Amino acid sequence: MILKITGNCKINTYYVQTLCMIFFPETKFAEDEEMTDVTPVLELDVNEMAESVKVKAQVSVGEDFCWHEETVAFDKDHDRERTIKIAIGGAVIKAAGALLNYQPAWGILIGVRPAKVASELLSKLGSRDEVVRTLVKDYYMVAKKAALATDVALTEAALIKQPSIKDCSIYVHIPFCPHRCAYCSFVAYPSTKFLSLIPDYLLKLVDEIEDISRTVKKYGLNVRTIYIGGGTPTILTAQQLNFLLGKIDSCFDVGAVEEYTLESGRPDTITAEKLAVAKAHGVTRISVNPQSLYDSVLKRIGRNHTVKDFYEAYDIAVASGIKYINTDIIAGLPGDSFPMFAKTVDKLIALRPHNITVHTFSVKKSADILKNGTSIYSVHGGDVGKCVDYSQIKVAKAGYIPYYMYRQKKTVGNMENVGFSLPGCECLYNVYMMEEIHSIFAAGAGAVSKLVDYRPTLESGDKTFIQRYCNHKYPYEYLSGGPVNNSSGAPVVNATLANQALIDEFFRSRL
Ligand code: SF4
Known part of the structure; x- marks a missing residue:
């Protein structure tokens, strides 16, 4: 797929590529890709203004194309970066959706954890109905998926x-x-x-x-x-x-x-x-x-x-x-x-x-x-x-x-x-x-540990802090040791020992 991005705004290309993969799952992104009749092209023009962001997206495959323009005002409910993502997401999925006659059930949500978005909204908006409405309106989700993510977030909140x-x-x-x-x-x-x-x-x-x-x-x-x-x-x-x-x-x-x-x-x-x-x-x-x-x-x-x-x-x-x-x-x-x-x-x-x-x-x-x-x-x-x-x-x-x-x-x-x-x-x-x-302290080959300082209140923009460290991916490497996540490059026994200084710093500064 070829992406052509213009405008006055620095955007997260990975996000745009991931959105495109909803519609073109097998696509690869290469600037020097040779155009064929079936090469999809996304032309994106993103312009950030004082009060709002305006995005025009055009998706074409061969001679067929569809475009959509989305303008979203900056407001207190979202930081500017998130508002820009929402506007880009809306423009891309509407243009691509019209071309392929397909509405993605999860709208512009591309992340692994959709219930996290619902949790954040619950902490701001309070009511289930309000969150479902926002997910449908701002994130272009279909209502049943918005309700599912919100219900999961509510159950999780009670368990946490x-x-x-x-x-x-x-x-x-x-x-x-x-x-x-x-x-x-x-x-x-x-x-x-x-x-x-x-x-x-x-x-x-x-x-x-x-x-x-x-x-x-x-x-x-x-x-x-x-x-x-x-x-x-x-x-x-x-x-x-x-x-x-x-x-x-x-x-x-x-x-x-x-x-x-x-x-x-x-x-x-x-x-x-x-x-x-x-x-x-x-x-x-x-x-x-x-x-x-x-x-x-x-x-x-x-x-x-x-x-x-x-x-x-x-x-x-x-x-x-x-x-x-x-x-x-x-x-x-x-x-x-x-x-x-x-x-x-x-x-x-x-x-x-x-x-x-x-x-x-x-x-x-x-x-x-x-x-x-x-x-x-x-x-x-x-x-x-x-x-x-x-x-x-x-x-x-x-x-x-x-x-x-x-x-x-x-x-x-x-x-x-x-x-x-x-x-x-x-x-x-x-x-x-x-x-x-x-x-999470994880032991074994391929195990990923996470040091987590959980801060659920987003009002202040104070986000959860997460530091990850990994073990060797394969059992052979895990058994033979060798440098792992270790700036000195010295042989180590496992990621837990290799990262002891990191672990100590994490807990000493917080306890
Ligand atoms: S081989 Fe089968 S059972 Fe084993 S991890 Fe893969 S999917 Fe699971």
């Missing part, structure tokens, strides 16, 4: 209560899976090949968990949740799990945390013995993810387990006595259809899991499913909007509430991922992580 700088959560990453799903874009090492790394990985991991626990003790932090994620943590044997969870027991007061989650995901890794170990170590939440309740779909996405495997694993999870069970399904999977997806939703609801997360299919470049040239995306998304709507209506009727959500790029039909819960059974880690209300 009073965050403290001393609060934190612990994330432990297990980047191994029994088999790589065809749509996977994570670093998920299929363990048949990499199984031999797991014992060494665990030794290194527990060292890092100990490093984190020293920080927690040093600053008297409150660990609110512990989350073991992946990959597939239940790829570990019962003995390996016992070793890992035993170390976590010795490092933190597990009995005092609000929630302790062991993500299992793949039904083919769940056994009664492993869940007995988890229960004995205080795990309170587990996930068992069918993704679809059709074997033909599971086979198509290379999931390597059957619907029967899911039901058996679910029964084991119920029998384990672990308090909460999470489940995930995906709308828009290759080989699925609206009637099949609707049956998956209905059958899952019939099990009454505490949580149902409905993802929308999204595939990144590295996924195996794209290797044969299969194209997954379409702007309109076929039936995916209908599937997502159906899931939201049916789970609401069954008594579930939406409590966290996020969006990804390159999602079929530009739809969202939403977690639903029976009231009082929400997965708190999901909320704390999405809303970025306290620090």
